[in-house]
Amino acid sequence: MAQDNVLVVGAGPVGLTIALGLARAGVEVTVVERGSALNTSPRAAVYQWCVLDYLAELGVLADVEERGVRGRGLGMRRFDTGQRIRRSASVLDGYVAHPYTIHLGQDKLGEIVLAHLRRCPHANVVWNTEVTGLRQDADKVTVYTTTSDGPGELHGGWAIGADGARSVVRQSLGLDFDGLTWPERFVATNIRYDFRAHGFDDGNFVADQRMGAVVVVLSRDGLWRCTYQEDAKLPVDTIPERMASFFAAFLPGAKEVELVEWSPYRMHQRSASRYRAGRVLLAGDAAHATNPTGGLGLTSGLFDAQALGGALAAVIRGESGDEVLDRYDEVRRRTFLEIASPAATAYKRLVFGTGPAGLDASFAAMAAEDEATQRANMLALARLRTPSLDTPSPESGSTDG
Numbered sequence: 001m002a003q004d005n006v007l008v009v010g011a012g013p014v015g016l017t018i019a020l021g022l023a024r025a026g027v028e029v030t031v032v033e034r035g036s037a038l039n040t041s042p043r044a045a046v047y048q049w050c051v052l053d054y055l056a057e058l059g060v061l062a063d064v065e066e067r068g069v070r071g072r073g074l075g076m077r078r079f080d081t082g083q084r085i086r087r088s089a090s091v092l093d094g095y096v097a098h099p100y101t102i103h104l105g106q107d108k109l110g111e112i113v114l115a116h117l118r119r120c121p122h123a124n125v126v127w128n129t130e131v132t133g134l135r136q137d138a139d140k141v142t143v144y145t146t147t148s149d150g151p152g153e154l155h156g157g158w159a160i161g162a163d164g165a166r167s168v169v170r171q172s173l174g175l176d177f178d179g180l181t182w183p184e185r186f187v188a189t190n191i192r193y194d195f196r197a198h199g200f201d202d203g204n205f206v207a208d209q210r211m212g213a214v215v216v217v218l219s220r221d222g223l224w225r226c227t228y229q230e231d232a233k234l235p236v237d238t239i240p241e242r243m244a245s246f247f248a249a250f251l252p253g254a255k256e257v258e259l260v261e262w263s264p265y266r267m268h269q270r271s272a273s274r275y276r277a278g279r280v281l282l283a284g285d286a287a288h289a290t291n292p293t294g295g296l297g298l299t300s301g302l303f304d305a306q307a308l309g310g311a312l313a314a315v316i317r318g319e320s321g322d323e324v325l326d327r328y329d330e331v332r333r334r335t336f337l338e339i340a341s342p343a344a345t346a347y348k349r350l351v352f353g354t355g356p357a358g359l360d361a362s363f364a365a366m367a368a369e370d371e372a373t374q375r376a377n378m379l380a381l382a383r384l385r386t387p388s389l390d391t392p393s394p395e396s397g398s399t400d401g
Helices: 013-024 049-058 061-067 106-117 168-172 236-250 296-316 323-352 356-367 371-384
Strands: 006-009 029-032 069-071 073-078 084-088 101-103 123-126 130-136 141-147 150-156 158-161 177-192 203-207 213-217 223-231 258-272 280-282
Touching: 006 013, 006 141, 006 150, 013 029, 013 049, 013 106, 013 123, 013 296, 029 150, 049 061, 049 101, 049 296, 049 371, 061 106, 069 213, 073 356, 084 356, 106 123, 130 168, 141 158, 158 168, 158 296, 168 280, 177 236, 177 323, 203 323, 223 236, 236 258, 258 323, 280 323, 296 323, 296 371, 323 371
Parallel strands: 006 029, 006 158, 029 123, 073 203, 158 280
Antiparallel strands: 069 101, 073 084, 130 141, 141 150, 177 223, 177 258, 203 213, 213 223
């Protein structure tokens, strides 16, 4: 009989949420993380209304609400003209269970999920353990590791690679990671600045080919995320000098900016050729990577976690055949390639790559949208969510939006 335990490689939010879902389903799960603690560098920070449904299902939404900030509006503005258009989440009132976003750094989400995971008798997290490769046969997976004590092995009935875009799990499987890498670098900054005094909303797209940025509130005590882009050919070690110049041009009264933390990273539109190879599965950035404009990367990863956690638990409990995992592979890959990646690409081009004439047309179209159209656009985010994998579905996303 196959072993019933699961090895999850990577203690990011996707790996941890998969582990929590499995542990609460009675599955023995071990999370393997090369770091000594959660990664706290600035990354994703906004959870869409449909993601909140999943966090409620996991039992962590109350804690997320307590630590995060409810977002009730998205502001679109042009840097060159100052034109502003606002989208209010109030158009979702009465249509969905959670008609708002929550703003909270993904490291904070990780802390919350980890605290819940530690209370599960079936779960364990192994830190300071780097995965170097794996091997699988008919009924188990062997994961090769290295620690300060030397090389080792972990054994499981199944393994999940949730170890990021440079996934060792994916590389060990020999899977391609096709797509493109953008020629720009994103610089994510956590800063303290009175954005409210300058008319900024909870979440904001500032559109401009040179000065484009994404600005979102992170906490109730005045911490904000401001992410902009620059040429990736520029040296990383001089980013702080260029950052000061960007803030001076982008923010009124830039001398009042308090820089708390920053992180540079490359952007990709890539997908693994498969998300399942026998007893090994991929989720999150290990399976697919997208530029973060619009917040669709972590959104997609968390919906991977929801679909995969439920499907794999059903297989282990004998409630489904393992063909359900082939459907996970097919549906989640199609959802990324046909919905998430094109949408994120369109957002990036609008915010960072559209000239004045294009912005004239885009802003005119947005200004003409009525509430029904705005609501339909927000509900369409549910297409990133996968319905039950128990039976084949002709659609890659949910039909409730």
